[in-house]
């Protein structure tokens with residue numbers, strides 16, 4: 001386990017529990033990728049370092065195996081690094097210049113240009129128990145003239161030669177994020193990216209590649225996720241000699257920047273992994289990695305109530321107090337006031353940027369509501385959107401130069417708001433200051449941080465002063481710094497990342513966020529799709545899901561309360577309905593679900609997720625969570641339509657101890673309550689779901705051994 005270096009052969013290996021990652025230096029001093037997959041004897045990869053050529057059209061076949069290829073010479077592939085030197089040279093020659101074993105699991109490889117004082121440090125950290133490798137890059141300009149960086153990728157992952165490559169990724173749009181897609185990759189490039197200034201709902205910086213035949217349980221899968229919340233790019237390029245490279249980093253779209261004399265650029269981390277147990281194993285490794293190495297706080301989520309879908313912008317203290325009383329009856333633990341509590345915010349037309357409590361809505365201040373909420377035994381949370389401003393706001397009237405802008409161009413209004421240049425030191429200080437004041441002044445335990453528009457006219461004012469900067473990068477760096485600082489100043493506060501739903505969730509943001517709002521679409525059936533796609537890459541412990549009204553306000557679909565609860569209980573449970581209008585019967589049914597959730601939520605938060613049946617296939621959808629000690633498991637099953645004459649299949653469970661006996665509470669239609677793990681995992685559990693939109697949650701606990 002860990003990192004090995006064979007000096008004589010010039011070969012490096014990162015060895016995890018179930019994988020080898022091997023690279024070496026060839027006789028020309030070029031770093032070559034040699035192997036990634038099941039463990040091998042790394043030294044025996046040495047013959048792959050031999051120099052290969054093909055024709056004058058593909059002279060340098062070794063560039064097809066470059067571990068971190070630069071744009072230069074006969075390398076025409078998507079470059080990891082592409083720079084322009086100040087004398088006009090646009091050609092890079094990177095050669096191995098040494099290594100440093102930083103720790104048992106971390107190594108840094110130095111590359112330098114043949115002529116120019118440009119140095120590159122490739123960082124590798126092995127995470128043995130989850131078979132992952134974190135990679136990042138630092139680029140140093142040791143010269144006395146600036147270097148223009150056109151593209152600087154965090155890493156390139158080289159896959160072994162497979163007959164077929166299939167790419168799996170997510171795509172989407174507002175209210176329809178995390179839709180899974182897969183497609184064969186033939187020769188050429190396939191790009192996943194965001195060009196809009198944030199992670200985006202259209203795509204997410206995560207990929208998986210297999211040979212087209214891996215499934216949930218079996219097959220080799222190579223995958224990666226990039227920790228960046230701004231413009232990002234992941235390019236999968238299959239060469240004409242059969243190799244697939246997957247490069248990822250900050251997007252070069254409008255992204256060139258100047259690296260001044262003595263300056264350093266540090267890339268985000270691109271984490272890659274290999275598993276032989278199919279997509280299920282991939283997701284479980286990523287979830288465990290997030291829990292142990294990425295996420296900042298505890299995993300178990302409080303049950304929250306959020307008033308957005310109930311009241312919209314029409315927030316007022318009396319109405320909120322009524323909702324709080326009802327929420328407390330349901331067993332809710334956290335009451336969150338969404339948009340509309342501040343400034344002149346009665347619609348999305350005005351007030352954004354003015355972060356003072358609206359005196360008409362809260363004549364005695366916010367504390368009155370907070371006291372009421374606390375009196376009911378709940379904690380209090382608040383919505384903010386610090387990166388935007390309505391032109392109709394005091395903030396904009398005072399600081400029109402704080403928004404992104406170009407001279408001679410009118411700023412594009414999206415949701416009636418402009419975007420603040422968070423990269424500007426004064427804007428950063430303003431955001432830190434008002435957030436600190438808010439959290440100092442009130443007893444607030446939770447912040448939902450939203451971001452509701454894309455970046456347009458990305459010019460920092462005054463333009464000439466910032467000519468060489470990348471505003472795209474600076475914005476994200478400052479965002480991270482603000483979140484880090486706020487977490488440090490207010491360790492008791494939990495933070496949620498939201499961007500009009502799930503448009504800013506990635507390994508970068510999750511270093512600071514306790515939880516994530518994954519979509520504004522709260523229809524429980526649509527949600528199953530979104531939640532499934534989300535959990536391919538991200539942990540259910542951060543996935544916030546609300547129970548809302550039926551028929552649903554967006555699509556008019558009616559769903560039973562049980563279906564809505566079960567769907568939402570697969571992550572962090574929230575309630576976003578107009579509970580002031582719910583009948584006593586509905587309230588007590590809901591309270592039962594909340595109580596049930598509290599009994600099982602540790603399994604959702606800390607357990608392993610097995611996708612038993614996909615909602616994408618229609619019919620039955622089911623997911624299972626198994627606690628780390630295999631003492632408990634929770635199964636959720638959903639049937640959209642019950643067709644007459646089709647017998648109900650059993651659902652086979654995963655991850656249990658075959659010899660243990662598991663018991664469940666008796667439920668309607670299910671009389672047997674004791675089951676061996678072996679029976680559950682092979683014969684399967686009958687679900688006896690009847691009717692359309694039927695659903696069930698089954699909680700099985702291991703019987704003490706007799």
Ligand code: GLA
Nearest residue numbers: 308338339498499500501520
């Ligand atoms: C975004 C969020 C919603 C809600 C509204 C408020 O759309 O995703 O949950 O907070 O903003 O304006």
